[in-house]
Amino acid sequence: MKKFTTKFNYKFLFMFCVANIFFLLALTLQSGLSEKNISIVPQPQHMEFKNFKVKVDKNWDISVNTSNKENIFSAKLLNEKLNNKLMITDINSKFQTRRIILAMSKDNFKEKKELRITDKIGKEGYVLEVFPSSIVITAHTSAGVFYGVQALLQLMEVNGNVISIPGVKIVDYPDTAIRAVHMLDLQGSLNELKEKLDFIAGLRINTVIFSEQAFWKLEKDNLQPGRENSSFLQELFAYCRERHIEPIPELQSFGVALTILQKDPHAAEGIxxxxxxxxxxxxxxxxxxSSEVFLENSGFEIGGVAGIPAGWTFGNEYGRNDWCRDKTSAYEGRCSVMINVPSPLNISSNTLQSKLIMVDRDTAYTLSFYAKKREVNTAVDRGFAIRIFQYDRSGNFLVENYLPLQYANTSWEKLEFNFVTRPDTAKIYIGASIIDGYGTVWLDEFKLKRMNxxxxxxxxxxxxxxxxxxxxxxxxxxxxxxxxxxxxxxxxxxxxxxxxxxxxxxxxxxxxxxxxxxxxxxxxVLRFHPATWMTPYCPSEPRTYKIFFKTVNDIIHLLKPNYIAIGHDDIYGIGRDSRCKKRNMTLDKLLSEDINKLNDYIHTIDSNVKMMVWDDMFNPWHTGGKNNFQMHYGGLPGKSCNAINLISKDIILMTWWFDSNDHMNKMKNTPDCFKSKGFSYLVTGWKDKKNIKNWIRIVKDNEECKGIIVTTWDGWDNNIEGIEYTAKLSWSGQ
Incomplete structure (x- = not known):
């Protein structure tokens, strides 16, 4: 009997344990599936699962303090997304049973005692908790409530007319204060732009910088035919603000002075x-x-040794025959020269090179030629290019000017390449090659013209x-x-x-x-680059600021921004015309005077508006640190980065870098540089994930850095993944 009892007890215990293991495993799997099936982007800071779901149907209400217009907007937005249109009632109504509560932390409601709302969630954080008969979103600000609604929308599981929401408690807040997208050009209809804004609002992006020429043309209708740009932009800015997105107008200027110069072409920086x-x-x-400069065999009609056109050489740096004198294709005459680097080599080619050409110092020239291409694939910042190599009388190399040819067509097209010789230049030669790429290019009919x-x-x-x-x-x-x-x-x-x-x-x-x-x-005026926007305005011309000041005044009164970005990144040839030279100012003083003048004027209109500027020209680890860079384009000697010591400290710098390798050490050195100078700044990345991750690390390690901007230089659709990744890392790092 004792033996039987003992055996029975062990068997019962074994079965009981097995049953419990399966029960616990089932619970674990149920919980695991819940977590696995729930995806909130960006991922919340803290999320607990309660292992139940509630079903929201037409018997539920949305409760909100009806005196809070911003929370009313969030309630309406939530209601629009629901299949069942719920009643929106006041939070203090006594007749509610099941409800979704959108509340400020100072509001009173019966579920409040079950919540723990701390100051840690800050201005944009929220607490979202699902109870069996209610769902509560509460925050210190309406922005937090809005972000809580965005999270709730991602929690919803829709099945016909029934919406299920898993039981969770979320305590969430951003790691980064400013989470921005830079939107280049307002392409598409207003509704399409609104869809983009809805997308980034759902990602908790809280700032958008609109870089758009229409800010200079408020009275025109180029954004929407038949509607003034002013009206279009007002609606767009209002749409942003409803979604707690700070809209910032960017007035591209100085180096990218397209619209100012369209209004008054005499405001350009001349030679x-x-x-x-x-x-x-x-x-x-x-x-x-004479304006015509002699080029030997400029059309390649005269043959030479080994099939190389007379007056020219084909380099053999890489032991290949990349170049040839082509008798099958020419713009004029019988011959052209052709370079062919077959794919997918992606290599540097040998060089086509002219004889040395004697030129005048400190003089402007135009090199024109005909080109066509086939299947050219090259690095954006290098690629296939025509190059001018400048030398002094002793044969010492001075500088290289280049014209990238990714702009050439597949049929013959006339191109012009403008450049200025330096004060010590005596001779040049023309070169052409592919760097890091492949494809086929034909060149013909070179002409060099003295422009002075x-x-x-x-x-x-x-x-x-x-x-x-x-x-x-x-x-x-x-x-x-x-x-x-x-x-x-x-x-x-x-x-x-x-x-x-x-x-x-x-x-x-x-x-x-x-x-x-x-x-x-x-x-x-001489244009130095195939991009039409790369002609600077003259900082010593009063007409420049007459246009600029009117535009700033109109924008501040119409759109009421808290920030205005003014560009100032790609500036080539500062201080090269008589208006600047006669003032006898150094490069840093001329640049800083312009920046401070614009900043001061903005503050005369509204002292609360802050000015933002790209840091390229002010950063010693970017263009600003290149000694005598402006001289390549006829400008003043020195480093433009010295202007950082002369500009107002309340200007916010936007520091941009695009690659993950930081080959100029800009990402590494900028934080300490700006901290030592007393500037607040924003970091700006592109779509490269490693680049974005490196920038986020800098944001978190440096209190002077106020946030991150992700750019869309090559189009919105090409940068969706980069926008999402930036949103994730800048919110919670996940």
Whole structure:
């Protein structure tokens, strides 16, 4: 009997344990499935699962303090997303049984005692808890309530008319104060833009920077035909604010001065032609120096040794025959030159090189040629390019100017490459090659033209005009008495081959003798890059700021922003025309004067509006740290980064870097640099996940860094993953 009892007890115990193991396993699996099936993006800081679900049907209400307009908006937004349209009632109503509560932490409601709301959640955090007969979202601010609603929407499981919500408790808040998207150009309809804003609002993005030329053209209708841009932008900004997104207008300026220069092409930073010798033919001024520069065999029609065109060389740096003189395709004549790097090699090619060409120092030139391409694939910032290599009289290399050819078409197209020689340049040669890429390119009909004296794109303002003296510079002649100017055509984007040049006529009743040589000085505009937006405005021209100030004034009064971004990233050729040079200012002082002038004016309109600027020109680890960089484009010597010591400390710097390797050490060194200078800043990444992750680490380690911006330079659709990844890491790091 004892033996039987013992055996029975062990058997019962074994069965009981097995049953419990299966029961616990079932609970674990149920809990695990719940966690696995629930996805909230960004992932909350803390989330507990209660292992039950509630079903929301038409018998539920949405309860909110009806005096809070922002929370009413969140309630309506939630209701729109539900299949069953629920009643929106006041939070203090006595007749509610089942309800979704959207409440501020200061509101009174019966479930409040079961919640623990701490200051840790901050201004944008929230607490979301699901009870058997109620769902509560509460926060210290309406932004927190809105974000709680976004989380609740992601929790919902819809099955017909029934919506199930798992029992959870979420305590959530952001790690990063400013979580921004930079939106380049407002492409698409207003409804399409609203869809994008809804998308980023769901990701808890709280700032969007709109980089758009329409801010300069509020009276136009280019955003929506038949509707003024001002009305369009007002609705867009209101839509952002309803979703707790801070809308920031970006007025691209200085280096990217497209719209200012479209309004007044004379506001451009020109090139100063000083004391250019002219003579008179039939009373018309003609430059003494010829504009045409001799290039040997510029059309490659004359063959040479081993099939290489006379006057040119094909390099053999890599032991391959990349270049050839092609007799099957030409723009003009019988031959062109062709480079062919077959895919998928993705390598650097040998170089096509001209003979050395003697040139004048401190002079503007235009190299024109014809090109076409086939299946060219190259690095964006390098790739296939025409290059000008400048040397001094002793043969020392000075600088390289280059023109990327990813802009060329698949059929023959005329391209122009403008450059300025340095004060110590004596000779140049033309080169062409592929760096890190592959494809086929044909080139033909090179022409080099000296632009000083061509009177094209002449600037005529109160502070910059044509002046004429005798050759000894003892007499100054007067327009209207001694000579007459027939204005040419000057308009953005300043094509030198299409804009009609000015003409100057000697007046026979004036003091200039018929055969007298004269010196003519003037400023003219030359475009240095195939991108039409890369012509800077002149920081010494009053017309520049007349346009800028009016636009800023209109935007502040119309859109009431808390921030205004002003660009100032890609600036090439600061201080090269007479208006700047006559003021005898250094590079850093000229740049800082411009920035401070804009900042001061913004504050005269509204002292609470903060100005934001890209840091490229102010950062010693970016363009600003390159010594004499502006001289490559005819500008002033020195480093523009020295201007950081002269600009107002209340300006917010936006530091951008795109790759994950940080090959210029910008990401590594910028935080300490800006901290030592006393600036707050935002970091700005692109779609590369490692790049974004590295920036987030910097945000969290440096209190001077106020947040992160993710950019969409190559289009919105190409950056969705980068936007989502930035949202995740900037909110909770997950």
């Amino acid at each position: 100063w032609v000083q004391d250019e010798p002219f003579k008179w033919i039939n009373n018309m001024a003609v430059p003494v120096k 004296g061509e009177l094209v794109n002449v600037i005529r303002t109160e502070s910059s005009n044509i002046s004429i003296t005798d050759s000894a510079k003892t007499k100054i002649y007067t327009e209207g008495k001694d000579y007459r100017v027939f204005d040419g055509e000057i308009k953005h984007p300043y094509f030198v081959n299409y804009n009609r040049p000015a003409r100057i006529e000697r007046l026979e009743t004036g003091k200039i003798n018929e055969n007298e040589p004269v010196l003519i000085s003037y400023d003219f």
